[in-house]
Amino acid sequence: MTDTRALPGMVPSTADAPTVVGLWKRSEPMLLGTGTIALVLLLWELVPHLVTLSAGTKLFFATPSQIAVALWKMFYTGSIWHPLGVSAAGFGIGLVLAIVVGLPLGVLLGRSRTMNAMFDPFITAFNATPRLVFLPLLLLWFGLGMWSKVVIVFIGALFPILINTYEGVRNSDKLLINVVRSFGAKEWDIARLVVVPNSMPYIVAGLRLAIGRAVLGVVVAEFFGSEAGLGVIMVRAASSYQVDVVFAGLIIFATLSLAMTGLVKMLENRLGRWRPQLSNEN
Amino acid sequence: MAQIEARAGTIAGDARFVGAADTAPRQSFVEKNRNLLLGLLSVVLFLAAWEAIFLVVPFNKLFISKPSLIFEGWLDLISTGELFHDLAVSSVPFFYGFVAAIVVGVAIGIIMGWRQRVGYALDPLMTMFYASPLVALAPLVVVFFGVGVSGKAIIIFLLSVFPFIFNAAAGVRAVDRLLINVVRSMGGTEKDLYLKVIVPSVLPYIVAGTRIAIGRALIGVLVAEFFAASEGIGYAIARFGDLFALDKMFACIITIMIIAVVLTEGVRWAERAAFPWRVGQ
Structure with missing residues (x-):
């Protein structure tokens, strides 16, 4: 982003001195950002006061304050913990399975051109396809319980981890690999000593993408085929016009997703200051 | 020889x-x-x-x-015209939603990239929307707008607009200021500026956004049709599943896989052909 070739006249005049102007300049992005969000929430809250909504529209309308009350009630009565636990279990098992399978497979495909060529059609096909198409099939195979959800999360999270591990392995230093090999290292040692540590930043970046996909997987799996979980609560609320509960569920999902992605991003920043630019496909 | x-x-x-x-x-x-x-x-x-x-x-x-039965089921779906009918039904809202996402997303993105303050103001809000699983709003949209084209198109729009916003903004921010100054110094008009600097710089980002958005839009089609529909490819998959007609269900799943691969790889190919300097980015 920073253009080192900027012409003298174009240098932005950011005041470093702690003047009022400097303070405003530094906090401007944050103030404007939170300001917009506050404004949107305020307008949303005021809509029913400014416009008279028809009875039909009212059914589909919930103000931020109503949503906040619904959210507070969920936590206060503790009715949220069981469904949240069910969702989290599906999310966790699926993600761990994706890491357990994706990491070794990514290293293998990165190290072997033959294996990569053989797996490539399947990876391309499954990565491009929305995993939701498999849901009716998975419901037939695994039923309405936990496992169809786990498989959907697994399929969604597997490919970012697999593809990023592969990229990381492909980009690891050939010289280091040759040195280790000259000292008599086996393929296992190469993976352990050179390849995996080298591709760590890529893997963590893949994990960040995988979390987003896994959360989406939990939501859709619970929408269409589950008996318990946060997604189930949201669908039931939508069909009984409890719009506030739907939005409360959406906020919980979004917060968890943002929090986990933020944590992984911190890890990413620590691990890979030298990391090359990665595509942020979702 | x-x-x-x-x-x-x-x-x-x-x-x-x-x-x-x-x-x-x-x-x-x-x-x-x-x-x-x-x-x-x-x-x-x-x-x-x-x-x-x-x-x-x-x-x-x-x-x-098994493959032989799936192939037979596939031929059956093609010969009765069911498959093409379902695909045609699904493609209408896909088209509307996607075109709306391109128009709105690119417009918002360019403004966010060009005007720094607008960028500051909208970025956190858009990030929040992008991070939240908007699929979760599908039941509300379906209940509100019904099971027709409009409901599906809105779900597809909601899911696929954000990649365009973020990529167009990133593209505008990446425009080389030096090049703008050079074109201006050489007496280039505003039109030259757009055609020679801004569009070539932003377009690759938008195409990259398209690749991401296609996947999300396909999810939108399926979600909308799983929820409530009477025809369409997503509905066909769910119905064949309910009927235990697994050969036809697999045939539909494989058809969607082929379409998804053709669309994403097609965009990737177009990217490589049109912007060879961006390969590997």
Whole structure:
């Protein structure tokens, strides 16, 4: 982003001195950002006061304050913990399975051109396809319980981890690999000593993408085929016009997703200051 | 071929060289298409193994299908025209939603990238929307807008607009200020500025955004049709699942896989062809 070739006249005049102007300049992005969000929430809250909504529209309308009350009630009565636990279990098992399978497979495909060529059609096909198409099939195979959800999360999270591990392995230093090999290292040692540590930043970046996909997987799996979980609560609320509960569920999902992605991003920043630019496909 | 023979003739005394000249073209064909051949081989092996496993394992029609039956079901769907009808029904909201997402997303993105303050103001809000699983709003949208084209198109729009916003903004921010100044110094008009600097700089980002948005839009189609629809490809998958017609269900799933691969790889190919300088980014 920073253009080192900027012409003298174009240098932005950011005041470093702690003047009022400097303070405003530094906090401007944050103030404007939170300001917009506050404004949107305020307008949303005021809509029913400014416009008279028809009875039909009212059914589909919930103000931020109503949503906040619904959210507070969920936590206060503790009715949220069981469904949240069910969702989290599906999310966790699926993600761990994706890491357990994706990491070794990514290293293998990165190290072997033959294996990569053989797996490539399947990876391309499954990565491009929305995993939701498999849901009716998975419901037939695994039923309405936990496992169809786990498989959907697994399929969604597997490919970012697999593809990023592969990229990381492909980009690891050939010289280091040759040195280790000259000292008599086996393929296992190469993976352990050179390849995996080298591709760590890529893997963590893949994990960040995988979390987003896994959360989406939990939501859709619970929408269409589950008996318990946060997604189930949201669908039931939508069909009984409890719009506030739907939005409360959406906020919980979004917060968890943002929090986990933020944590992984911190890890990413620590691990890979030298990391090359990665595509942020979702 | 004549060239090779001529070369072989000149070094006819050395059998090794003749052999090398003989096998060189064939080897290079295999070498050149090695990845493609290996890929084809593994797909064929996979299908053969899938077909063959039911010689050992008992075949349960209600639980699993096999390639031969899937192919028959696929031909059946094509000959009755069901498949094309469902695809046509699904493609209408896909088209509306996606075009709306491109128009709105690119417009918002360019403004966010061009005006720094607008960027500051909208970025956190958009990030929040992008991070939250908007699929979760699908039930509300379906209940509110019904099961027709508009409901589906809105879900597709909601899911696919954000990649365009973020990528267009990133593209505008990445425009080289130096190039703008150069064009201005050389007496370029506003039109030159857009055609020679801004569009070539932003377009690759938008195309990259398209690739991401396609996947999300396909999810939108399926979500909308799983929830409530009376026709469409997503509905067909769910219905064949309910009917335990697994051969036709697999046929529809594979059709969607093919469409998804063709769309994403098509955009990737277009990206490579149109913006070769961006390869590897």
